[in-house]
Amino acid sequence: MSKTSAQIYVLYTGGTIGMDGRPLAPMPASRLQRLLETMPGFDSSTLTLHPLDDRELRINYVLDAFDEPIDSSAMTPNDWVMIARRILDRYADYDGFVVLHGTDTMAWTTSALAFLLEGLAKPVIVTGSQVPLAQTRTDALRNLVTAMQLAATSGVPEVGLFFDVALYRGCRAAKVSTSAFEGFASPNYPPLATAGITIDVSESLVRLPPPIESSMQRPEHRARVAARLEAIEQALPRFSVLSLVLYPGIQTSNAIEVLLDATEPPVRGLVLQAFGEGNAPSTPSFLEALRRAHDRGVVIVDGTQVVQGSVNVDAYQSASGLEQAGAISGYDMTPEAAQAKLVYLLGLGLSQQEVEVLMQRNLRGELRAESGPTRGLVFAEH
Incomplete structure (x- = not known):
């Protein structure tokens, strides 16, 4: 043997x-x-x-x-x-x-x-x-x-x-x-x-x-990884990442504003668990609330609460409205992966634009996106 x-x-x-x-x-x-x-x-x-x-x-x-x-x-x-x-x-x-x-x-x-x-x-x-x-x-x-x-x-x-x-x-x-x-x-x-x-x-x-x-x-x-873990640990008390599940009849503009205004530390990331392929109410007040949040520096991820499948912001007008308000596609990420990824990227001290780009790239096999995989991505400057 x-x-x-x-x-x-x-x-x-x-x-x-x-x-x-x-x-x-x-x-x-x-x-x-x-x-x-x-x-x-x-x-x-x-x-x-x-x-x-x-x-x-x-x-x-x-x-x-x-x-x-x-x-x-x-x-x-x-x-x-x-x-x-x-x-x-x-x-x-x-x-x-x-x-x-x-x-x-x-x-x-x-x-x-x-x-x-x-x-x-x-x-x-x-x-x-x-x-x-x-x-x-x-x-x-x-x-x-x-x-x-x-x-x-x-x-x-x-x-x-x-x-x-x-x-x-x-x-x-x-x-x-x-x-x-x-x-x-x-x-x-x-x-x-x-x-x-x-x-x-x-x-x-x-x-x-x-x-x-x-x-x-x-x-x-x-x-390098140890230094990043230290930086993330120090950054965590300075920001919040929230997740919002949409449902029929939600008073969406009020919900967004209350979440952002009442949460401490300040909100830097928001995962929307939207309907279907990333759809949400297209009411002007809701989209304007998201737009104001995005202008304040919040990274908004348009995800889906459906267990299987992917977000498609081009399929319905109700999804394209989110995109116009500043939301980015969460593709087929799970809500858990999207939230953890936001915490990770924001913890590195990256800018809103950098986080939005990397959220839509495949870093660890967490999503399929048209941009294709990004292997061995190193944040040498952070």
């Missing part, structure tokens, strides 16, 4: 996977570690797997944790930066990374990490569960073990979200069920891998590794 081994870093942030009690609450990392050691194949530092190809896979792991594990509904952009920094600081020492996270905001975190970890060349797999690991009938063990195997062996140079049987691109995933084990989906992009008896990676769907000059394999580039 042949043997292979890998080193991975597991970060426990909280979430259902590590909860117990009534009502459910996060358990401390020390208790999660002891629980893991009772699971098949685990000891205090190693997961041993025996795939069907007659080889032993030995995954050496380190379990780290937030000082206080949290429910993901309490996750903030500052926590996104903290997770990214934990990975960056340990990047050279491990073959892959696993983040244990609650399901409620997992799609926001995976989207944010995809942007924050610019030049990623190793797998970062985020997972969780619908049922705690401490319970007998749970999806947690399968999700955790498969995520660890993907981090150790897949070589996928992306942030991925693994759940049930599928590895999704992190900035394409969305939560679709509160009760089914298949709790996530990727409406506008196929899974990067599927896990049955074997794990099959769809290589043609995976992004290429970054060019060496902008790869996190290089210490110089990791230093």
Whole structure:
């Protein structure tokens, strides 16, 4: 029997996977570690797997944790930066990374990490569960073990979200069920891998590794990413990014003005979850409110609340009105990806015009746009 081994870093942030009690609450990392050691194949530092190809896979792991594990509904952009920094600081020492996270905001975190970890060349797999690991009938063990195997062996140079049987691109995933084990989906992009008896990676769907000059394999580039994380962390208290779901009968001009005037810190980004292909009420007062917001420096993204499909600002007059008011197309980005991307770009200190250009470019596989993909984009001046 042949043997292979890998080193991975597991970060426990909280979430259902590590909860117990009534009502459910996060358990401390020390208790999660002891629980893991009772699971098949685990000891205090190693997961041993025996795939069907007659080889032993030995995954050496380190379990780290937030000082206080949290429910993901309490996750903030500052926590996104903290997770990214934990990975960056340990990047050279491990073959892959696993983040244990609650399901409620997992799609926001995976989207944010995809942007924050610019030049990623190793797998970062985020997972969780619908049922705690401490319970007998749970999806947690399968999700955790498969995520660890993907981090150790897949070589996928992306942030991925693994759940049930599928590895999704992190900035394409969305939560679709509160009760089914298949709790996530990727409406506008196929899974990067599927896990049955074997794990099959769809290589043609995976992004290429970054060019060496902008790869996190290089210490110089990791230093640049660290500086950007620091800049973003310092910028976060100075701006807000909002999301507004449109609905029939909404008093749209009032809603826009109240949101902008009442929110502190000042609003710099607004994601509209519009109807259909990006349509919205064409009332003059609504469009004028958006125009005034845009003139104040707010980046307005015309997105869709429809689960599958893309914005098409040329299809209906009600969408073209948004464009004339200053809104840009969100194409087929999920609302989670659009909001996380806005936070990332605004946190870099870019101008309104720069953010609007980059929001419409494919930076991490988060959208399909006519402008085509932008690989290895480096913000050398920020």
